[in-house]
Amino acid sequence: ELLDSAALDKFICGALRSLRVDGVLIVRQDLSKLNDPKKVAMLTDYFDVFRLEQGNENVGFHFYAVNEVQESVYVSAPKLAGLYLDPSQEAFSQANKWSCFNPVQDFLDRTQYTDTGIFAYEWIFGDNFISPGGYKQNLAILxxxxxMKTGQTMLDIGVGIGGGARQAARIAKKVGFVDIEVENMTPRFKEILLEERQRxxxxxxxxxxxxxxxxYDSLVNGWNSKLQFIADDNHNWNFFAAIKPQ
Structure with a gap:
């Protein structure tokens, strides 16, 4: 059943242990009596993020696709959902043949944001910080x-290469904010990346x-990549501040 997490855990663990490398798992779920389509998405997410610990590694599936298909001619054509998954890294190189994708969050969860990855980031950036600059730089901005006074509200917009922040500035001006301040903080963050890599x-x-x-290699390569993005003018940090008039 979709909502029986214990049964799903048991099934997925068994599948992961049984499949060979490059093995493919196809799951067919009878949805003829299911009225809530959101539960189908919950099932696909469940397979996508599930991880089994074996030794010091996390083992899981690479999500391929989910499709609504017709049942065989022997029944009255209820709808089925099919999941095509693969536990091997090598097979994912053929992803384009399946029109599939590798979820960003899945990649982060399996690589950067494992317990060990987070501890390594905190070793560099400080407790509870996993991004460049860490506590000191965040405090300098705050x-x-x-x-800060009780009852005040702060809007925090997290951005990657700055597109969201630029959009926020345009929206802020449109809805009536005044005294909009924009500062390119890229030079400072470049210094931070160089300092952290050197340390x-x-x-x-x-x-x-x-x-x-x-x-170690993951961190150093990450810093090198970010520095190259900055050199190519393809990765910027911007600070936006605006006042909403009374």
């Missing part, structure tokens, strides 16, 4: 708003006592 490289031996070479 101080620009002045003393890790200079303390490589200490880092490897706590984490693996894999985490």
């Amino acid at each position: 101080r620009r708003f002045g003393p 890790v490289e200079q303390n490589k031996e200490e880092f490897l006592e706590k984490f693996s070479q894999k985490e």
